[in-house]
Amino acid sequence: xxxxxxxxxxxxxxVIIADDEPSLRILVRATVGTDDxxxxxxCDGDEAWSLIQEHRPSLVLLDVQMPxxxxxxxxxxxxxxxxxxxxxxxxxTASAQESDIRAGLVAGADAYLTKPFxxxxxxxxxxxxxxx
Amino acid sequence: xxxxxxESFFSxxxxxxxxxxxxxxxxxxxxxxxxxxxxxxxxxMARPFLDFVHPDDRLATVDVxxxxxxxxxxxxxxxxxxxRDGTYRWLAWTAIPAEPAGLxxxxxxxxxxxxxxxxDLKDANLSAATRLALLTALIDAIGVGxxxxxxxxxxxxxxxxxxxxxxxxxxxxxxxPMRLLGALFAARVEDSPGLQPHFERASRLPAESFRFxxxxxxxxxxxxxxxxxAVLTSERGQVGFVMVLHDxxxxxxxxxxxxxxxxxxxxxxxTPLASLVGFTELLLTREFSEAxxxxxxETMLHEGRRLTELINDFxxxxxxxxxxxxxxxxxxxxxxxxxxxVTTAGDNPRTPIEIDLPKDLPLVMADANAILQVLINLLSxxxxxxxxxGAIRIGASVIGDAVEVSIQDHGLGIPAEAxxxxxxxxxxxxNADRRLISGTGLGLAISRRIIEAHGGRVGVxxxxxxxxxxxxxxxxxxxxxxxxxxxxxxxxxxxxxxxxEAELALKGLSSVWAPDAETADQxxxxxxxxxxxxxxxxPAASGEDFLAxxxxxxxxxxxxxxxxxxxxxxxTLALRTAGAVAVLKKHSGAAKEAAAxxxxxLTPREAH
Numbered sequence: 201x202x203x204x205x206x207x208x209x210x211x212x213x214x215v216i217i218a219d220d221e222p223s224l225r226i227l228v229r230a231t232v233g234t235d236d237x238x239x240x241x242x243c244d245g246d247e248a249w250s251l252i253q254e255h256r257p258s259l260v261l262l263d264v265q266m267p268x269x270x271x272x273x274x275x276x277x278x279x280x281x282x283x284x285x286x287x288x289x290x291x292x293t294a295s296a297q298e299s300d301i302r303a304g305l306v307a308g309a310d311a312y313l314t315k316p317f318x319x320x321x322x323x324x325x326x327x328x329x330x331x332x
Numbered sequence: 333x334x335x336x337x338x339e340s341f342f343s344x345x346x347x348x349x350x351x352x353x354x355x356x357x358x359x360x361x362x363x364x365x366x367x368x369x370x371x372x373x374x375x376x377m378a379r380p381f382l383d384f385v386h387p388d389d390r391l392a393t394v395d396v397x398x399x400x401x402x403x404x405x406x407x408x409x410x411x412x413x414x415x416r417d418g419t420y421r422w423l424a425w426t427a428i429p430a431e432p433a434g435l436x437x438x439x440x441x442x443x444x445x446x447x448x449x450x451x452d453l454k455d456a457n458l459s460a461a462t463r464l465a466l467l468t469a470l471i472d473a474i475g476v477g478x479x480x481x482x483x484x485x486x487x488x489x490x491x492x493x494x495x496x497x498x499x500x501x502x503x504x505x506x507x508x509p510m511r512l513l514g515a516l517f518a519a520r521v522e523d524s525p526g527l528q529p530h531f532e533r534a535s536r537l538p539a540e541s542f543r544f545x546x547x548x549x550x551x552x553x554x555x556x557x558x559x560x561x562a563v564l565t566s567e568r569g570q571v572g573f574v575m576v577l578h579d580x581x582x583x584x585x586x587x588x589x590x591x592x593x594x595x596x597x598x599x600x601x602x603t604p605l606a607s608l609v610g611f612t613e614l615l616l617t618r619e620f621s622e623a624x625x626x627x628x629x630e631t632m633l634h635e636g637r638r639l640t641e642l643i644n645d646f647x648x649x650x651x652x653x654x655x656x657x658x659x660x661x662x663x664x665x666x667x668x669x670x671x672x673x674v675t676t677a678g679d680n681p682r683t684p685i686e687i688d689l690p691k692d693l694p695l696v697m698a699d700a701n702a703i704l705q706v707l708i709n710l711l712s713x714x715x716x717x718x719x720x721x722g723a724i725r726i727g728a729s730v731i732g733d734a735v736e737v738s739i740q741d742h743g744l745g746i747p748a749e750a751x752x753x754x755x756x757x758x759x760x761x762x763n764a765d766r767r768l769i770s771g772t773g774l775g776l777a778i779s780r781r782i783i784e785a786h787g788g789r790v791g792v793x794x795x796x797x798x799x800x801x802x803x804x805x806x807x808x809x810x811x812x813x814x815x816x817x818x819x820x821x822x823x824x825x826x827x828x829x830x831x832x833e834a835e836l837a838l839k840g841l842s843s844v845w846a847p848d849a850e851t852a853d854q855x856x857x858x859x860x861x862x863x864x865x866x867x868x869x870x871p872a873a874s875g876e877d878f879l880a881x882x883x884x885x886x887x888x889x890x891x892x893x894x895x896x897x898x899x900x901x902x903x904t905l906a907l908r909t910a911g912a913v914a915v916l917k918k919h920s921g922a923a924k925e926a927a928a929x930x931x932x933x934l935t936p937r938e939a940h
Contacts, residue, residue, distance in 0.1 A: 223607040223631045230614055230628065265599065267762035294602035295595060315606035319614050 213330070214238045214255045218248030218274070219263035219292065224315075228261060231319035232326065245269030249277060257287055259329055264293040264300065272307060279308045288329040292317070348423065348440040351430065354401055356380040359435060368423075368442050370416030386412035386420050400429045400436055410443065422447040477555070477577030480562075481510045485535075485572070497555060497577050498548055510535045510573075522547040534559045537570050546577075554581045596758045600642055600772065604635035638772075645774035648705075649757060652781035659702060659785050660826035663695040663810035663844065665851035666703075666735060668872050670726055673707035682721035683741075685711065689728045695854055696735050696807040697814060698786060700847035700871075701826070703807070706779040710739045710803050713776070716769055718743030722800070731806070734788070738804040746794040746801050754792055755780040763797065779805070812858075817844040819930055820861040822852040822878060823894075824871050828923065832865055832894075835927035841934070849873040853881065861889070863930045866912075868895040876907070883911050890933035892926045894918050 215237045217228040225241045232239055240255060242248035245268035252260060252274070260278065262271035269277075271291055278284045291304045294315045304312050311325040342349055342362050351360040358377045366372055369384070376384065385393050389411035396407050407427045412420040427438040468489070471478050477494030481487055490505040499520055508516060514531030518524045530544040541560040548555060556578040563570050611628040614620070620628065667689055674685050696703075707726075714724045722742030729736050744765050746754065753759045757777035776790075783790045783805045794801035818841040823829040829845045836843045844859055846852035848871045855861070864882065868875035879891060893907055896918045907915050914929040916922050 221603055221607075223635050224603070224610075226627065226631055227607055227610040227614075230620070230624065231610065294599040294606070315602040316609035317606065319610050320617070 212236065212238045213258040214240060215259045215261065215326075216240045216242060216248065216251055216255065216257045217261045218242040218245065218251075218266065218271070219261070220244055220266040221263070224263070224292070227319070228322070231322050245271070245274055249274055252278065252284065252287070253281075256284060259288040259290065259326060261290050261292055264291055264295065264304070272303065275304065275307050275309055290322075290325055290329060345439075348442075350438050350440070352381060352436045352438065354397065354434060354436070356382060368415075368421060369413055384414045386414065388412075396425075396427060397436070400427060404429070410447070476579075477575075479505070479575040479577070481513075481534075481572045481575070483571035485510045487513070488572070494577055497553055497579055499550075517546070520548055520550075522549055530557070530559075534573055534575065537561060537573060539570065552581070553579060554584045556580050593757075597646060600758065601639065604639040604642070607635040608632055608639070642772045642774070645772045645778060648778050649774055649781065652778065652785060659699045660830065661697050661699055661786070662826075662829075662847060663814055663851060663855060664698040664700045664703065664847055665854055666693055666696055666698075666728060666737065666807075668848050668850035669698075669700060669704050670707060670728075670737070672871055673704055673711055674726070676704075676708050677711040677715065680715060683715045683718050684723050686723055686725045688725055690730070692730075693728055694730065694735065695810040695815070695851060695858075697810050698807050699782075699826070700824075700851075702782045702786075706782050706805065707737075707739075709775045709779050713803070714739050714741035714743065714801075717741065717766060717801070719765075719769070730809070733809050733811075734806045735809055736804055736806045738802055740800065740802040742800040745797050745799040746792065747797055748794075751792055751794065755790060765797070783807075815844060815855055815859045817842040817859060818862050818934070819843040820852060820855055820859065820864045821845045822849060822864065822870065822875065823867040824848060824869075825867070828867075828894075828918065831923040832926060835923045836930065839927050839931040841927070841931065847871070849875065849878040852878055856882065856886065862934055864889060864891045865926050865930065866891055866893050867918075868893060868897050876910075879907070879910050879912065887911070890930065892916065892929045892933075894922050894926050 213236075215232055217225050217232075217239060218241075219225055219228070220243055222243075225243075229239045229241070240251055240257065242251050245266050247268070248260070248262065248266075249269055251257075260274070262274055264271035271293070275289050275291065278287055278289060288310045289308070290311045290313060291309045292313050292315060293300060293304075301312050301314075310329040313322060313325060342360075345362055346364055348364045348368055349362040350358055350365070352358050357379075358381050361373050361376055365376060369376075371384070382390050382393060392409065393411050396409050399407055405428065408425065409427075410422060410424050413423050414420055421442055422444045423440040424443045425438050425440045427436055429435075430437045471480075471489065471491045472493075474491065475493060477497045478489065478491040479487065479494050480489035487505050487508045487510065490500070490502045492502070495501050495505070498517065500516055505516060513535060514524075514528050517527065517531070521527055527544070527546060530542075533542065538559065539561055541558060543556060543558050546555045546557050547553070558576045558578070560574045560576070561570050562572040562574055611632050615625065615628060670687060670689065674687060677685060711724065711726075718724070718741050720743075724742075725740045727738045727740070729738075744763075746761060747763065750759075750761045754761075755776045758773040759777075760773045780790045786807055788806040788808065790803070790805045792801060792803045819836050821829050821832050821836075821843050823832065823845065824847050826845075826847070829847075833843050833845065841863075843865075844855060844861070846855050850872060852864075853873075856864075866875050866879060870878075875893070875895070879893070882889060882891065889911075890913045891911055893912045893915045894917075895915075897903075899907070899915065904915050913933050914926070916925055916929075
């Protein structure tokens, strides 16, 4: 799992966290840990999309509500981009509405976390999505 | 026929038979007269017959006699004859002139029952029509749509509200068979196929009432439809149904707005909570360097404060949306309020605040604390959205009987499309240049509520991104009437000021409240106050300084000092020397005491 020797020996995977809340980006960075992952931060939807195209990350954590492109729009863009078939997506949202969660999963998100979330849950979703 | 036989027939008749002369007297009567009217033949023949006719019918009766005299062959008419008991009976007559001339033969029949029945029927018909007219007027005036389908299964009534709500006119609807009701609505409703079962159910005349919802398109209206069976009598059963249309557009809108607000609040609360919960769990379960721990704890503190601010703002807003009953209006000096707001905002050399007010700024009618909150909010926004610095200027100008206050900055500015939404709650300009600036999105919504509760207006102008912005609001100038009173109350605690006002009113004294010494300075010059109640701890200039100025200008004015300040003997003496007639400690009974001292000081003294 997390601290097995093969994981540290592996090339660090890139994870992009896109959220307009600086505190949340710090939280994700602290949770995911920079030993195992290369964490790249995006402050809004547009920045997130250009960083995704540039890095082709293993996983993207997308805030649903952010300025510029929304998390769902980016999710759709990832799913329709043949270069990004390997990119896993976890949606983060501060809205606990059933309909939003369904829309996200229908659009092909690998997991969905409602704020506030437990860092431990974030890690298990991440491991599941990356099939670690 | 021989005379005796005539006489027998004459006596036998149940109809009233008579022979009358043109002299106005009966000549011969049969027994039916006595049986019907109760008078004897002798009585009836003693007076002219017109005496027995109902006064209202006498003219008509005279007409008949004249017609016969002029040669009419036969006349039919009705009149009322008096009975012995004083009542009248309706008689229907057939009269012919007798041969030889000079006499009238007449046959009368008691038709009282028939006439009454006819009149009753007429009355009954009239009142049914009246009732129907009243009911129709009622149904038309009522604020709900009413549709009536009658026993012929056609639309019998379609009131004005029904045509207003549905857009289907009375002419289009009246007389339509109920089976076509669904078709009548088809083009005007949302999801017409989905509604058809309801219309079909209605046209099958259901025995129980039922409800369904209907959305009318263009203009969009949400209706709640109640179908109730119309049952005439138990024997005749159901004869139709009534459809009542309730406009629930506004209620639905309110519901939607509430849901939206709850979703927004929950979103706004969850965001800072995510940091608080997340970092707490991390710090409890993992090892971090001291620098990391500090960063996380600082973030938590920041987010905790943000949560507090959000809850406070939100409660403020809720309180104000309930009509903001807590507004304590009184004359207030804007110059002082602005100075206090600038002091609260603090110094920042990168965004210095310049105050530029005209000399003769009138007092405004305001709740000093609420307006202070607005000024602080606008100043803090001006700073927050000027990340590159730049001077902030507060100005004011008199416009008619109002004062406009403006706050101009040289900051990020506002894109044109955002200007109209800026004062909505939770609205924040989503532009990359301000994504690092935090805020609850409630400050301007609160400011707008406060100003509107004052009867003023808020507004904003901006040349666009990077062009800075200018926020402004208006307040009414204090009217001369608002500045008249026997006693000037100088007190920053509005609750205590209101208590003083009430106690003074009980002594027959009117008062004007000044929330600070500066307002009081202006008021004292404008009003004919005869006494002052003074607090010492005031927001800007102190009560002691005000007292000194007052002594210099209005030496004779009685002043009662009420303060929470702990005063020692020297300080109390100093106040007494400066002219205070009493120095009271602020407690629950202090307002009453102060009012008593003031009333006493204002009572003209006889020589003791």
